[in-house]
Amino acid sequence: MYDVGTRERVLVLVGQGRSLNSVSKETGISRAAIRSWQTRIDPLPRMQVSPCVRCRPVPSQPEDTAAYSYLLGLYLGDGCISAHPRTGHYLRIACADAWPGLIDACEAAVQTLNPGKRAYRVQAQGYVSVVGYSAHWPCLFPQHGPGKKHERRIVLDDWQQVVVDSHPWEFIRGLVHSDGCRITNWTEKVIAGEIKRYEYPRYFFTNLSSDITRLYTDALDKVGVDWKRPNGKNTSVARKASVALMDIQVGPKH
Numbered sequence: 001m002y003d004v005g006t007r008e009r010v011l012v013l014v015g016q017g018r019s020l021n022s023v024s025k026e027t028g029i030s031r032a033a034i035r036s037w038q039t040r041i042d043p044l045p046r047m048q049v050s051p052c053v054r055c056r057p058v059p060s061q062p063e064d065t066a067a068y069s070y071l072l073g074l075y076l077g078d079g080c081i082s083a084h085p086r087t088g089h090y091l092r093i094a095c096a097d098a099w100p101g102l103i104d105a106c107e108a109a110v111q112t113l114n115p116g117k118r119a120y121r122v123q124a125q126g127y128v129s130v131v132g133y134s135a136h137w138p139c140l141f142p143q144h145g146p147g148k149k150h151e152r153r154i155v156l157d158d159w160q161q162v163v164v165d166s167h168p169w170e171f172i173r174g175l176v177h178s179d180g181c182r183i184t185n186w187t188e189k190v191i192a193g194e195i196k197r198y199e200y201p202r203y204f205f206t207n208l209s210s211d212i213t214r215l216y217t218d219a220l221d222k223v224g225v226d227w228k229r230p231n232g233k234n235t236s237v238a239r240k241a242s243v244a245l246m247d248i249q250v251g252p253k254h
Contacts, residue, residue: 002029002033005118006029007037008118008120008133009120010023010027010029010034010037011034011037011038011084011133012090012120012122012131012133013026013027013122014034014038015082015084015090016122020034020035038084052115052134052135052136052139052140054136054139054140055136055139059159061159061162061163062113062140062163064112064113065163065166065167066167066170067108067109067112067113067170068113068140068163068167069163069164069166069167069168069170069171069174070105070109070167070170070171070173070174071093071106071109071110071113071174072141072160072163072164072171072174073170073171073172073173073174073175073176073177073178074093074106074109074174074175074177074178075091075093075141075143075174076143076149076154076174076175076178076207076209076212076215077174077175077177077178077179077180077207077212078093078094078095078178078179079091079092079093079094079141079178080092081137081138081141081144084133088133088134088135089133089134089135089136089137089138089144090131090132090133090137091110091114091131091132091133091134091137091141092129092130092131093106093110093129093130093178094124094127094128094129095127095128095129095130096126096127097126097127097128098253099177099253099254100254101253101254102177102253102254103121103128103130105177106130106177107119107121107130110130110131110132111132113132113140114132114133114134115134115136116132116133116134118132118133119131119132120132142157142160143155143156149209149212150207150208150209150210150212153211154209154211154212154215155211156215164215164219165222168219168222168223169223169249169250171215171219172216172219172220172223172246172249172250173249173250175205175207175212175215175216175219176203176205176246176250176253177253179205179206179207180203180204180205180206181203181204181252181253182201182202182203182246182247182250182251182252182253183201183202183203183204184199184200184201184202185199185200185201185202185238186198186199186200187200200238200240200243201243201247202236202237202238202243203236203237203238203243203246203250204234204235204236204237205234205235206233206234206235207233208233210232213229213233213235216235217229217235220235220237223245223249224242224245225237225242225245225246226239226241226242227242
């Protein structure tokens with residue numbers, strides 16, 4: 001007998017498009033067992049005991065709104081939701097191998113927000129997918145839909161906007177951790193006949209969706225961070241005071 005956690009981890013591999021044969025060889029679990037789990041694993045008893053907060057007769061916000069605001073930023077940047085072949089959905093957040101601290105933070109947020117209270121890591125070439133399985137991800141992230149995010153309209157529901165307004169820094173941190181970076185720029189100036197090099201830190205956020213970029217800059221405005229947009233897809237924070245504020249609340253990836 002295999003526990004529910006093992007079954008879920010196997011179905012994550014199947015959900016990536018892998019054949020039952022290849023997953024069976026990798027895990028040592030028979031194809032017949034894997035095939036049966038595709039119909040028997042959901043609904044999980046713990047999901048029935050602790051239902052989705054958005055599916056209650058009176059919908060409410062997630063219990064940990066700070067974690068939700070952070071995960072929302074990660075999802076809008078590097079996340080996607082895909083349907084299970086038979087039932088439920090997978091939430092996947094792609095995190096580069098270079099940032100183990102980010103992977104830990106992402107996994108903690110997915111586990112906190114998942115009605116099933118589970119999260120898994122699936123290693124790929126150069127990155128880790130942090131995965132959570134639940135029938136309720138589209139309830140928590142109504143921005144889910146067909147096609148790429150930058151090719152369709154992205155608007156927060158009223159309840160999501162209330163969460164972001166309450167936790168703007170967590171939302172900003174999630175967006176920067178997904179599609180942003182902290183870099184060191186440099187410039188040269190001639191002073192007293194000598195060329196001197198000056199270095200200064202800068203935050204960049206890059207996203208092709210004008211809607212997601214607007215959500216980012218609206219949050220920056222709310223917390224008093226000055227920003228500029230040198231082009232349509234890049235947003236820069238370079239003023240010393242604003243960078244210092246970002247360093248306190250966001251910081252570089254790690």
